[in-house]
Amino acid sequence: MSHNAFITEERIEGDADGALAGRTVAVKDNISTAGLRTTCGSTTLEEYVPPYDATVVERLKAAGATIVGKTNMDEFGMGTTTETSAFGPVENPAAEGRVPGGSSGGSAAAVAAGEADLALGSDTGGSVRCPAAFCGVVGIKPTYGLVSRYGLVAYANSLEQIGPLAPTVEEAAELLEVLAGSDPNDATTREPPADAETDYAAAADGDVSGLTIGVPTELLEGADDGVRAIFEDALAELEMKGATTTAVSLPSVEAAVQAYYVIAMSEASSNLARFDGVRYGRSGEGEDDGNWNESFAAARDVGFGEEVKRRVLLGTYALSAGYHDKYYKKAQDARAWVKQDFDSAFESVDVLASPTMPVPPFERGESLDDPLQMYLADANTVPINLANLPAISVPAGETDEGPVGLQLVGPAFGEATIIRAGSALS
Amino acid sequence: MTVDDDEVRHVAQLARIDLDEEEVDRFTEQFGDILGYFQALDDVPAVEPDPDLANVMRADEVDEGLTQREALRNAPETEDGYFKGPTVS
Numbered sequence: 001m002s003h004n005a006f007i008t009e010e011r012i013e014g015d016a017d018g019a020l021a022g023r024t025v026a027v028k029d030n031i032s033t034a035g036l037r038t039t040c041g042s043t044t045l046e047e048y049v050p051p052y053d054a055t056v057v058e059r060l061k062a063a064g065a066t067i068v069g070k071t072n073m074d075e076f077g078m079g080t081t082t083e084t085s086a087f088g089p090v091e092n093p094a095a096e097g098r099v100p101g102g103s104s105g106g107s108a109a110a111v112a113a114g115e116a117d118l119a120l121g122s123d124t125g126g127s128v129r130c131p132a133a134f135c136g137v138v139g140i141k142p143t144y145g146l147v148s149r150y151g152l153v154a155y156a157n158s159l160e161q162i163g164p165l166a167p168t169v170e171e172a173a174e175l176l177e178v179l180a181g182s183d184p185n186d187a188t189t190r191e192p193p194a195d196a197e198t199d200y201a202a203a204a205d206g207d208v209s210g211l212t213i214g215v216p217t218e219l220l221e222g223a224d225d226g227v228r229a230i231f232e233d234a235l236a237e238l239e240m241k242g243a244t245t246t247a248v249s250l251p252s253v254e255a256a257v258q259a260y261y262v263i264a265m266s267e268a269s270s271n272l273a274r275f276d277g278v279r280y281g282r283s284g285e286g287e288d289d290g291n292w293n294e295s296f297a298a299a300r301d302v303g304f305g306e307e308v309k310r311r312v313l314l315g316t317y318a319l320s321a322g323y324h325d326k327y328y329k330k331a332q333d334a335r336a337w338v339k340q341d342f343d344s345a346f347e348s349v350d351v352l353a354s355p356t357m358p359v360p361p362f363e364r365g366e367s368l369d370d371p372l373q374m375y376l377a378d379a380n381t382v383p384i385n386l387a388n389l390p391a392i393s394v395p396a397g398e399t400d401e402g403p404v405g406l407q408l409v410g411p412a413f414g415e416a417t418i419i420r421a422g423s424a425l426s
Numbered sequence: 427m428t429v430d431d432d433e434v435r436h437v438a439q440l441a442r443i444d445l446d447e448e449e450v451d452r453f454t455e456q457f458g459d460i461l462g463y464f465q466a467l468d469d470v471p472a473v474e475p476d477p478d479l480a481n482v483m484r485a486d487e488v489d490e491g492l493t494q495r496e497a498l499r500n501a502p503e504t505e506d507g508y509f510k511g512p513t514v515s
Contacts, residue, residue, distance in 0.1 A: 254466070255470050314457065
């Protein structure tokens with residue numbers, strides 16, 4: 001238990017039987033567990049104990065899983081390295097001295113180190129897929145609306161989904177089957193179309209004969225040489241097994257990182273307004289001179305870490321008078337453009353493939369002083385959230401600097417297709 | 427793109443987050459870089475969005491909610507079954 005993967009280690013036993021009976025699951029600490037503290041990796045929620053279970057937690061228990069603890073994460077999900085946690089950084093069990101990726105770094109590390117059979121993460125802009133790639137495990141970001149967000153502490157609601165992490169594609173698919181389903185408590189959940197294949201675990205049959213894989217040139221351009229070589233080898237393996245590959249172009253992704261950060265920060269500035277130190281959250285330590293605003297500002301100064309402050313402030317800026325049209329509205333235009341680009345691509349290919357991360361795992365501390373450099377590392381994952389699509393990251397190999405993930409993206413509710421393709425590599 | 431320290435202080439005040447002087451200096455520099463990078467959004471073409479929207483309705487039925495005790499459990503301060511906020515002068 002030396003990787004600091006958990007913030008709280010406590011067992012919650014599930015029902016006696018079910019699809020996950022006998023399996024242990026680690027749950028990211030922004031997913032509510034009744035009676036067990038849920039910190040979001042933040043000082044402000046250090047002592048917060050939810051009065052109810054998230055829908056996914058109810059589903060885990062009903063499926064017979066045993067929850068083994070709440071995993072460490074970038075504060076409120078804001079980071080790509082799991083170094084912004086108020087509970088200290090997580091180490092990468094698969095690459096010593098390097099970060100595990102983020103923001104679900106604790107969940108990926110717990111699975112990679114064998115501290116849990118399976119784990120739940122949340123993915124707003126790559127937060128399941130990035131740590132899966134860096135720790136050499138499998139992670140799935142479901143289609144927006146497939147999995148309930150009820151009980152997930154919101155960072156950017158329009159982008160995020162809860163998703164599974166596991167050692168193999170088949171196990172991740174089994175967990176996804178338990179998580180998926182509409183929920184009266186989350187009006188953004190949707191049933192997959194009637195003709196969608198939803199037997200996800202059975203789809204992990206490795207059969208890629210006849211599959212057409214599109215490779216977006218824009219998502220390869222910025223990739224590190226070592227990462228690119230491993231990606232090409234993985235594609236060659238899929239071709240050997242009967243898939244065909246073809247280059248495609250997605251010009252809109254050049255604006256995706258900008259659009260993603262403007263939208264995510266704007267939504268965060270609104271969502272995090274609730275942490276005022278009155279209903280929950282740490283209260284301020286300043287003089288109580290009768291000014292509520294000063295009292296809230298003091299509470300939020302001690303409760304939030306630097307990356308959270310940075311994003312809330314930039315989001316507030318992007319939504320403020322005079323700047324809304326320039327940033328937020330243009331970001332929404334870019335989001336529509338990205339979505340349209342992916343829709344056209346799927347007219348001629350079955351799945352899209354790219355390296356999950358353009359770079360190998362960073363050395364610890366490397367990216368902390370330059371937030372913009374950290375944001376740029378999300379170039380290949382954020383377009384998928386903007387387009388509401390499903391994607392999987394599967395281990396593709398290792399460079400001297402650590403594991404490399406292959407990302408496969410499918411059309412909406414095409415989880416079975418990306419699971420099938422991903423399982424051909426394992 | 428440049429941002430000055432007064433703009434950072436103003437936006438921090440809007441967001442109700444106190445900053446110390448070091449944070450103001452650091453954010454002033456970083457926000458210039460980040461907002462400069464966001465300028466690329468100016469070149470995004472107008473796209474006719476094609477939203478796939480459906481109303482999600484449910485019956486308006488009374489359901490169980492949190493008890494008062496559960497709702498107050500995480501408040502730093504309460505009094506007589508209420509949340510206690512800072513004094514209003």
